[in-house]
Amino acid sequence: MGSTRRRGSAGTLIVGVISDTHGLLRPEALAALEGVDAIVHAGDIGGAGILDALRRIAPVVAVRGNNDRDAWAASLPEIAKTEIGGTRIWVVHDLNSLRAHLGRRGPSPATACGAHEHAELGKDAAFAGVAVVISGHSHNPRVERRGGLLFLNPGSAGPRRFRLPIAVARLHLGPAGPRAEIVELAVTGPARRSAARRRRGLDGARGPGAVSVR
Numbered sequence: 001m002g003s004t005r006r007r008g009s010a011g012t013l014i015v016g017v018i019s020d021t022h023g024l025l026r027p028e029a030l031a032a033l034e035g036v037d038a039i040v041h042a043g044d045i046g047g048a049g050i051l052d053a054l055r056r057i058a059p060v061v062a063v064r065g066n067n068d069r070d071a072w073a074a075s076l077p078e079i080a081k082t083e084i085g086g087t088r089i090w091v092v093h094d095l096n097s098l099r100a101h102l103g104r105r106g107p108s109p110a111t112a113c114g115a116h117e118h119a120e121l122g123k124d125a126a127f128a129g130v131a132v133v134i135s136g137h138s139h140n141p142r143v144e145r146r147g148g149l150l151f152l153n154p155g156s157a158g159p160r161r162f163r164l165p166i167a168v169a170r171l172h173l174g175p176a177g178p179r180a181e182i183v184e185l186a187v188t189g190p191a192r193r194s195a196a197r198r199r200r201g202l203d204g205a206r207g208p209g210a211v212s213v214r
Contacts, residue, residue, distance in 0.1 A: 012174035013037045013085040016058065019093075019136030020044040020156035022067065025053055028185040029157040032168050033057055038084050040171075042136035042154065043093030048072040065093040065136065081130075087173045088130045094137040132171065132178050141167045141182040152180045160187075 016036035018029060023046025030053070033039060039058050043065025045051060054060045061084075064076040079101055080091040092098045127133075132150045141155030141164075154169035166185045171178060 012172050013087075015040055015084055015171040015173060017042065017134055017152060017154040017169040017171055017180070018054070018157045019154050020065070020139055020161075021050050021158035022046045022156075023050065024158040025050050026157060026166070026185065026187060028166075028187055029168055030057070032170075032183050032185060036170070040089070040091055040134055042091055042134050044068060044136060044158075045073070045076075046158065061089075061091060063091050063093055085173045087132065087178055089132040089134060090127075090130055091134045093135065095133075095135045098133070098135070132180075134171075139164045141165060141169065141184075143169070143180045143182060150178050150180060155182065157185065 014036045016033035016039045018033065018039065019042035021029075021041070022044055033054070034057060036058050039054050039060045041051065041054065041060060041062040043063045044067045045062060045065060046067070051060055051062055061080050061082050062076055063080050064073050064078055068076065078092065078097055082089050082091065090098070092101075127147075127149060130149065132152060134152045134154075136153060136156070138153060139156035139161040140153065142151070142153040144151045152169055152171060155165060155167035157166060157168050160166055166187045168183050168185065169180055170183060171180045
């Protein structure tokens with residue numbers, strides 16, 4: 001993605017980061033991503049139509065989530081190692097998959113999804129030259145810097161899980177180094193659960209204009 005357009009100030013690239021759409025691409029998410037130079041989808045996409053809609057905004061880097069099991073997702077990598085605007089970025093849906101890729105044991109219950117887990121990964125020599133690690137899966141938005149790495153989880157932009165926010169993120173890549181911000185979406189429309197997706201803790205609230213792949 002070396003030819004990515006520069007739209008940010010002072011030579012900064014803006015990457016829209018989205019995850020866990022689970023077949024639901026809300027108009028609020030599309031609006032939040034408008035104008036970015038590139039988009040990263042961190043998995044549990046839910047259908048090829050989601051990626052098609054995102055590509056109409058900007059070039060897309062996407063990985064396969066644990067729920068992306070159909071034929072359309074077969075060509076998507078489990079881990080994407082990419083470079084945007086000179087910044088090396090690794091993308092994975094579940095950080096545990098990255099740990100397995102590096103030959104590490106899974107985290108203990110005390111460190112799972114926490115600061116100690118990120119700190120341990122940040123010390124791995126495999127990350128030499130890598131600036132950002134993007135993941136999804138937890139539906140819990142998080143920005144954390146550990147061991148010289150920026151860890152970014154944009155949360156879920158699709159069906160709500162329990163009381164977690166609906167969100168995307170913006171990753172700013174500039175001369176001062178990467179920085180990220182979580183963009184919580186003001187979702188409209190009544191909460192409702194699709195009969196086709198009765199996954200515990202998820203609701204299918206969506207407003208008019210949403211792209212839904214069921």
